Every structure is written in C-alpha cells, then in structure tokens.
Amino acid sequence: MTVFRADSSKETGTGHVMRCLALAEALKDLGTEIVFITYCQSDALIERLEDSGFRVYRLKSCYPDSESIEESIGYLNQFKDCWVVCDGLLFDHKYYEIIKTLGFKLLVIDDMAREPFYNADIVLNQNLHGLDLTYNCAPGTRLLLGNEFVILRREFLKYIGIKKKFNSELTRILVTLGGMDSNNYTEKILLTIKDMLSANQVKEALELTVVTGGGNRYADRIRAIDMPVPTTHLHNAANMPELMHTHDIAITSGGTTVWELAFMGVPSIVGRTAPIEDYLVNGLSKNGLFVDAGWYETLDEGHFIRTLLTLIHDKELQKEMSVKAQSLIDGRAIDKLVHQMIL
Template sequence: MQILIRTDASTKIGSGHVMRCLTLADMLKEKGAKIYFVCREMEGHLCELIETKGYQCFRTFNVKQTFDQKQDAMETLHLIEINGLKVDLIIADHYQIDEQWEQVVRKAAPKVMVIDDLANRRHDCDLLLDQNYFNKFETRYDGLVPAKCRKLLGLKYLLLRPEFYEDNITEENTNESVADVLVFYGGSDSTNETLKVLDALNLVDVTSLTFHVVVGSSNSNREIIELRCRERNYHFYVQINYLAQLMRTVDLALGAGGVTMWERCFLGIPSIVTVVADNQRESTEAAADAGAIWNLGWHECVEKEDLVDIINRAIEDPNGLKEMTKKAKQLMQSDIKYKTHPVVEAIMEILGHGDGFYVPKN
C-alpha cells in the first residue's frame, strides 16, 4: 500500500500542514503503508525533517509567488512516474490546491484524500478531513465535494500524535496556583507573537513562575528569542519532539489557534489564544464560546497591554482555570481512546482494508 502526501511548509505558510501530515504518516506506517512526500523547497521548508522521520521526500521547484496548480499537478505526476511508484492514495494538505489539481493527479491514483479547514473551494476527492470544531461544522462542505465523498468532520478526527494519548491526565487540574507557563506560537511564528509576549512579561510579576518558551526551527527570530530567554532565566526549546510531555507540566499556556490549540485543550491546559491566521478565526471563536480558552482575537489588534492584563487575570483566578480545564476536556472528549485512529480507519476502508480496525476503548 503506497500513499503519497502533497503538502508544504515555509516561513510564510508555517509548519502546521507538514506536522499534521507527519502524524498521519506515522499512523499509516504502523498499518504497513509506504509513505512518500512531495514538497516545495521554499524558505523554511521542512524536507529534511520529513527525511529524518524516515520518509522519502521528493522536492518540487514550483516555488513561484503565484502558485500554478496545473504545473504542480503535472510535476507531481512526473515524480510518481520517474520513481516507479504505484500509488494507491494521494493525500493533499494545501490551501492552494482544489479540484483542478485533484482531477489531474487522479491519473496516478485510484483514491484522493483532502485535508482542509477553509471550506472555501471545491474538491474532487473520495475522503475529506476537517478536524476542527466550528458552529454548524457538519454542513460546511455541502456542495463543495462530490456526493460520494466521505466527510470526516470535527474534533473526533483530530490528528494528535501518539504521545498525547499516552498516560493522558483526565482528572481536573488540582493545582491551587499557576507555577509553570508555556509560550508556543507554532513552528514559524510569522507574526512574531513570541517576542510580543516576552515584552509583556517585562511588566508582569513573574518571580513565582517558570516559563517554557518553545519555537520551531523555521522561526526567523529564534536567536533573539533565545537571548531574551537567557536574560530572564526562561527555559528555551527549539523544534522539540516531546511537546506533549512538556505540556503536561504546565498550568497555563499562551499560543496561537489551530492544531496546537486543540492539543492544549485535549490535555486540559487553560490557554490564552491569539488568532494568527484567517483559518483560525472561526474555530478559535467556537472554542472560546465553549469556555475552553480565552480568545484575544486577531494578532494585529493584540497589544502588549492586553497580554499583561489577561496574564495577570489568569494568575489571580485558579478556580477559573480549573473550570476552563474541565470545559476543554469535555469539548475534546479527552477520556475516549481509540485502538486505531478513526482517520486511519476511514483510509483503510476506502482502500479496502477496513473490517474492525476502529475500536473505541473507554
């Protein structure tokens, strides 16, 4: 069973697409699938990271500012052909790809899967995954995918790495005060939120707090951030592979919307969230409406003073943090575990390998 994943990362795009695809690749690999990636070599690409994870990454040089779907699709077909691949499934996780690209690459694979969360364009696919939570999320893709397409929608299908399920803490947080705080705004942090938080912390009494500041390898300000952390005795981490373990040690987090927001919710970590991309707006608002996070809103409107105010409020309200922990875990259904992830089960089924792979374990 051969599966090809088409996705990208860059300083502008961020690392989220690649990271969730790597999570899915690892799950599929456990089922015996051979996984290949196709990525563009843009500034901040993660091709080497993909390769260190044990996957072959074919590099395309379609790096024009204006993305050409037809050219990219033809180049993907060419890479499949010259490498002698017999692809059973092509997975596309890319905001610039729609039915035009998907119709072309169908020449090389019987099945196509799309990972999306924008619901703003048509797809020609057999399986669509949108792992986010929105108001009325069940109907977001009506009219955008073929009638035959199976839709995997909602937090049930969230692609969490295995370490998030290991020894998951399902009890309420019993800490009486905030002691450890996580600061992580994604791999690239293209809007520079980490430095904004560090500026705000200069105005907060942090003598009783321990800060853990995490950045990705594609963060262009990582050296400046490291220096600032060293000056303030904050713990500093780059591209770590034990984020879930670190998350379990903290009482409060500051970060962006998107997948990492749901990861924090899954572990019941009270979060102060800044929206750094358009595709995060709706889901962040929905999570805030459910009481699972604090939503500071669009990053350009978040000032240093806003961060100072919310951090102080969080520190002074441990009971509010406990309630947020409870609501976050309820939203995520964190007590439910799967023998096989439901996304993997759906993929196995459309490829003819279903039959009992998906067994909920309470």
C-alpha cells in the same frame, strides 16, 4: 503505499505537514510505505520526515506555481493504486481533479470548505466549525467532520485518559507559536509579559518556557530577551507532550497546536496570525475552551495582560477550562481515519 502532498512556507507555517506526519506515523506502523511530496522551507522539518523513515521528494516551488504542478505530477506518476493525502491552504479543486484523473484515491484535509467542488473519496475537517460547513462533493464522498477526528501525533497518545494536574506553588507558562512564527510574535508576547512583570501585577511565582520551532529565524533574538523570571528557551523541541503536561497555562496561535493543548488540558490564550485561524479561535473561545487574544499583529496589550493575570490568579478557572478542553478529544481519531481509508 500512501503519498502525502503538503507544503510548508513562512506564509503557511508547518502545521499542514505536521498534521500529515501524525497520520503518516500511524499508517507506517501498519506497514504502509509513506512518501511525502512537499515544498518545504524548513530543513529541520525535512530532516524530521526523513528521520521518521519516510521517502521525501522536495519540490522547487509551492502550489499553484506551474513548475510545482508539473514537478509534483511527475513524482505522482511513479505510483499507482494508492491513497494521496492533500493538506494545504493553497490546494484547490483543480489540483484535486488532477490527482483523481491520475487514478488515485484522494483524502482532502480541509479547514474552510471554500472550494466550489470536492472530487475526493474522503474530506476531513477536524475543527468544531467543520460541523457547520457545507461541502459540495462528488457522489460517494465520505465527510469526516468535527472534533472527533482531531489528528494527534504519536507522542501524544500515551496521555490518553490522563487528566491534567496543575502546579500548586507556582504557575508555569508555555509560550509556543508554531514552527515558523515568521512575524516574530513570540518576541512581542515576551516583551508584553515583561512589562506586566515590571509593573508588579503578579502575585504568583512564575516560570516561563519559550519554544521556538525549527523554522524560526528569530530564535537567537528571542533568547536574548532579559526576562525578570526564570525562563527556559527550547528550539525545535521534541518533547512537546511532556512540556504541555507540566505547564499550567499556554500562549499560542490558532494552528494545530491548539488541538494538542486541548487534548493535554492546558488552559490557553490563543491569538490569530492568519485569517484561517478565525474559524478555529472563534469556535473554541465561544465554548469557553480558550481565551481569545485577538490578532497578534495588532495586539491589545492591556487586554492580553488582564487576560493572562486572570488565568494566573484563578486556579478554579484553569481547572474548568482544562476539563472542558479534554472532554472534546478522545485521542482516537487516527484509528477512525485509518479505518475509513481501508474500507
């Protein structure tokens, strides 16, 4: 058995739960019983976990609320001698100590190394900047750091070894800002693109696909925007790998979707929606993998439009970025991680 402890809210998004989902699927395929203990504001995400065959305990509040701690410990006490996987911005060394004191093996998925001490069996940081961080850990803790440990969901793995192909007669743009997009940056981006198109600055034929997550409460409002090019709206799409494979450019935020786009070889414009995304976006843009759009909250529309126009019109740049991105991720991180858990 493996117990996953991850939360999802409008502040933290759905990425932590989705990252756990990828590992949970692989463990379930090996015959492991999977349990999720989660505070989750997205009914669609809970439904996805349950449809995957996982047992789900839904918490009434988010860590570090005292009720959340007591409730989660109550659920954990039902289980013995198994792994607990923790993934979340709000979890801290105090919570990790509680889990270890209860006798569990602990895998911490962490992006920032900001805790003073990690009492864990494994610490995983799948980001490029993870290689540059220092973790103060208990003796014997195994550190799995860097892009060779990027976790991908099962549906992406059929694309291992497949190189990105681009459309020749038009440019297809995918807009996807995660499961929540609680500040509705999708609308801001679409209105900026609409201004660009109204100014007749685009020489290529364009098509847009806009994906809103299951927790996006602005989906109807976004769908109502009258775009001057063919635009498809999808809500809580289940075919993200296929969408990425058939689009030439993506516009996204600096969460877990970035790594999926890199694996699929999609040249992307990436904007920040939260401070933690600074680490990821800075590292990837410096390596020429993606273009940094800055903060969506204070979007520089002129810079964004110039960046998008460059990508649309420069097919060679698209191909160059695609090759660089796909060279980073081999799609086999799950196998490596599962191997570490069964050692």
